[in-house]
Amino acid sequence: xxxxxxxxxxxxxxxxxxxxxxxxxxxxxxxxxxxxxxxxxxxxxxxxxxxxxxxxxxxxxxxxxxxxxxxxxxxxxxxxxxxxxxxxxxxxxxxxxxxxxxxxxxxxxxxxxx
Amino acid sequence: xxxxxxxxxxxxxxxxxxxxxxxxxxxxxxxxxxxxxxxxxxxxxxxxxxxxxxxxxxxxxxxxxxxxxxxxxxxxxxxxxxxxxxxxxxxxxxxxxxxxxxxxxxxxxx
Numbered sequence: 374x375x376x377x378x379x380x381x382x383x384x385x386x387x388x389x390x391x392x393x394x395x396x397x398x399x400x401x402x403x404x405x406x407x408x409x410x411x412x413x414x415x416x417x418x419x420x421x422x423x424x425x426x427x428x429x430x431x432x433x434x435x436x437x438x439x440x441x442x443x444x445x446x447x448x449x450x451x452x453x454x455x456x457x458x459x460x461x462x463x464x465x466x467x468x469x470x471x472x473x474x475x476x477x478x479x480x481x482x483x484x485x486x487x
Numbered sequence: 488x489x490x491x492x493x494x495x496x497x498x499x500x501x502x503x504x505x506x507x508x509x510x511x512x513x514x515x516x517x518x519x520x521x522x523x524x525x526x527x528x529x530x531x532x533x534x535x536x537x538x539x540x541x542x543x544x545x546x547x548x549x550x551x552x553x554x555x556x557x558x559x560x561x562x563x564x565x566x567x568x569x570x571x572x573x574x575x576x577x578x579x580x581x582x583x584x585x586x587x588x589x590x591x592x593x594x595x596x597x
Contacts, residue, residue, distance in 0.1 A: 381527065416577055416588035417530070460529065475586060476546075477522075479529035 376400060379461050379478035386485055390451045394481045396444040396461030405464035406437055408446050410457045411480065417460055420446075451485045458482045489513055491580050493589035500568040500596045508563040508592050510578030518581040519561040520545070521553065523574040524591075530577065536561055568596045 379396045386392050398406075406423035421428065423435040423444055434447040444461055461478035494509045512519065520535035522545075532545030536555040550572060552564040565572060573596045578589040 377529075414591075416590055418588070419585045475520075475532070477530040479527055 375479075376476045377461055377463050377478040379481050381479055381481060383482040383484055386451055386483070388451055388453060388485055388487055390485075391447065391449045392451060392483060393448075394446045394459055394461075394483075396446075396478055398442050398444070398461075398463045398476075400463070401439075401442060403442075403463045406435075406444050407462040407464070407475075408433075408435060408444075409460040409462055409477075411460055412457050417477075420459070448483075451483075453485050453487065456483055456485045491578055491587050491589035493576075493578050493592050495592060496590065497593045498595070500565075500594065502569060502596060504568050505564065505566055506568065508565075508576055508578075508594075510561045510563065510589060511559050512561075512580035512587070513559065514580060514582070514587070515558060516580040516582055516587075517558065519555070520579045520581070520586075521551070521561070521563045522577045522579065523547065523572075524577060525574050533563065533576075565594075570596045572596050 377398050384392055408420040409417040410420045411417040421430050421435055423437045425437050427436045432449045436445045458480040460480045463476045491512045517538045521533040522530040523533055524530045531547045533547055533551050534542055534545055534553040536542045539555050539558050542553050542555055555561055576592045579586045
């Protein structure tokens, strides 16, 4: 079983739609969680950290459920520019320093269409 | 401030050849790491370093060596390239808040 699992998609949605991505992780000792965005043939870039209480950044909302070992990302009012691959990332070394071993999910591909 | 730089951007090797992928950062980060990305596999950690002189193995270290003689540089060496090492390689440098990736090296081993 992979340590971090995501539905690879692709998710094809119209502009303005709301879309949700899910991610599960296997190691209950995991401490820090992130969503990264990767555009085609480019390097990944941090989209947002995921906090236990849930957090929001504009149209993006991230949730964490430690009991179920489950992370989600909700994108509201999708834009064409949201088309990318979204990577669920877990830090196995604890703390919020993001300097431990990051384990990446395989990514979920989103295609937003006009 | 260039961030994380990687060279070369593209490389084709023959089986058995050796080469070094270069990575440098100018952000004075202690933590650096190397990943490979294959279709359907996500990014997998090869080696990482928590500071000059200190390196450790990640998830898929076999066939790769690293060293960290300075804070800025973290080269990845392929000792004897194999077709299974065809991949995109990303170097990353980390602050306490975020991990910054280089633009990647696309390596093909024939």
